[in-house]
Amino acid sequence: MSPVSRSRTKKSKSKTAKVKGAHRSGNPAIRAEQTAEAGMAELRRLFSTETRDWWAASAEEVLGACEGLRDCDGALAAENAVAGVFGTELAERLADDRDGFDLPTWLVEVADAAADRIAAPSDGSVPAWLLLHAIASCGTARAAEVAGAHLKQLRPTLSQTVADDYPWLNVKTKGAVPTAAPMTVRNEYGDRWAVLAPFAIDGLPDTAHWYCWDIDACGIQRTVAAGVFATPEAAVAEWRTAVGPTATATTPETTDDLALIGELLSDLVQRGVFDGFLVGDEPAELLAEYFRSRNRAASLLESVDPDGRRRRKPTRDRPTSEQIVEVADRFAGWCRQHGRGPLPDQDSVYSLVDQWISGNPAAWRYACSPHRIRTVAVLLTDEFIPEYTREMLALLPHWVTWCAEKTGLDLERTTLAVDAANQVGTLEAVHALARPEATAVRIIE
Incomplete structure (x- = not known):
């Protein structure tokens, strides 16, 4: 059974990506068509005289x-x-x-x-x-x-x-060229990453440096910080401070996983409609790296896979509409088996699952940090009418528990995540949030 279409009102927070009067369906296939059309409308506006x-x-x-x-x-x-x-x-x-x-x-x-x-x-x-x-x-x-x-x-x-x-x-x-393999490090929830790699400009030894991207998989904009560092240790230390306690025990690893690097940096190598996208509330520090972060990302991906551009497409690992329905059905079955109910309207289950996993690769599809939970809660209130938003917010603690089981999250982190879901269980609670969650701001967990 496919998700039933539902009218949703999109309220853009971006000055530069706002599409007036957009109504989006709960059906993932229809939603994709509407997103593409909205993007083309934005492209036409961007290039007007x-x-x-x-x-x-x-x-x-x-x-x-x-x-x-x-x-x-x-x-x-x-x-x-x-x-x-x-x-x-x-x-x-x-x-x-x-x-x-x-x-x-x-x-x-x-x-x-x-x-x-x-x-x-x-x-x-x-x-x-x-x-x-x-x-x-x-x-x-x-x-x-x-x-x-x-x-x-x-x-x-x-x-x-x-x-x-x-x-x-x-x-x-010659530009900035990578001089060794990249490294990655992530927080315990798996939805906050750093990618770092060494570069030199025009082959000049005195320009050797490390470039680091802070990737937040929760919000609208993934790259929430980037910059130059003298050493990888300095880069990771700054990233750990920005992420908070969930990053203190993790260590960077050299990687040859091109698919992962391509996915983490995918928003920086967009072409066409979304090349030049801004959320609209980027701080000056992030805008300072707007061009360089994209330049370094493209150079890194080209160096590790010069002939594999098609394999780096960010859509390669996205769930299909059928897979979203299958996940929603499995989650609903788990709820019935564990007495997590009563379940709301079937379409609310589909829509919550769609909101959470569509557009996300397997690497962090079921990550359930408190930050991501708050982000999704904000997006639900922005995209759905109140009646259905209430149903999905009530489902969040059960969905988070299910995700924690799937990802093997430890008891301490699971408890924090479920508590966060319970704290945004009503429209009033979500509206009371300071709302930095879905923006370009760096969030400390």
């Missing part, structure tokens, strides 16, 4: 802010400084502007502006050189390619004085 009004002024702001790059003592230091400039600029624009957040194309505009500044030689061209090189090393694919082409064309005009002060500008642009 009125969305780019602030780009030219923004590029000038970035160039002006890059004056401080003159004191950078290497390519990595300059890249770090440019990332900070991007974070500040984008945070301000996100606060003031509604449209124009096709950020990969915005970055091309910034690269072109930097090249124009260099082509009109003056003492003020040094920051433009450093900005352009940083975009070539950390920009998203098209912007990095454009910046690299500008550098190749303009390099013959590079003065000897500037070349002596900033020797990396005279090195053939």
Whole structure:
């Protein structure tokens, strides 16, 4: 039996991804069609002419802010400084502007502006050189390619004085390339991960660094933090602090599991409709790494599997509609067997299971941390009418207990998870949440 369709009202929290008047079905197949159409509508809006009004002024702001790059003592230091400039600029624009957040194309505009500044030689061209090189090393694919082409064309005009002060500008642009296998580490619930890998820029030894992504599988946006670290130990220590007690006992492991790495970083290598997606409440620190996190992710995946792009598709491990129904039926049977009832309307069971597992790979499909429980509770109240939301919230403690059994969660963590489910058992309790759960904010468990 397939899930029965139900009208749901989608309330977007994003300034940049809002789709007005969208009604979504409880049927996973219909929901997929509606999601695709909503994405296409958003794509058409992103590329309308009125969305780019602030780009030219923004590029000038970035160039002006890059004056401080003159004191950078290497390519990595300059890249770090440019990332900070991007974070500040984008945070301000996100606060003031509604449209124009096709950020990969915005970055091309910034690269072109930097090249124009260099082509009109003056003492003020040094920051433009450093900005352009940083975009070539950390920009998203098209912007990095454009910046690299500008550098190749303009390099013959590079003065000897500037070349002596900033020797990396005279090195053939290769971008940031991984130098060893990646590592992963996860929390005890299995829904918060770190991916870390060593890189070097243009093959320069003094640019060696580790890049770390903090991946939260619970919310709308998976990558909630990213950045450069001197050592893997420093990266893991910072991640453990950000995640909290559930990460203290875990240790990083070198991995050759391409499917897992591809899944963890999949939101950073999106193409088409969702390339450039923002939740809308990203802090400046995350916006600072918006381009570099994508650049490093693409470089890492290409290095470990240069010919396997199709195998990295994030949809490869998603449950089908039939599988969602089968899981819901097994859960309902478990409830009856263990006296977990009375069960509500059958469609509420299907819809809860659909909300929890659709879109999630096997690696964390049944992870049931308190953070994920609160996130799902918030999403349920946003997507379903109150009558059905109440039914699903009442089911949550039983579903969490079932998930804990499936994942072999220990008694202490299971108790915390079930308690969290009981705490959001009513609409009033969910509405009382501070609601950081489904956003881009780093959550401590």
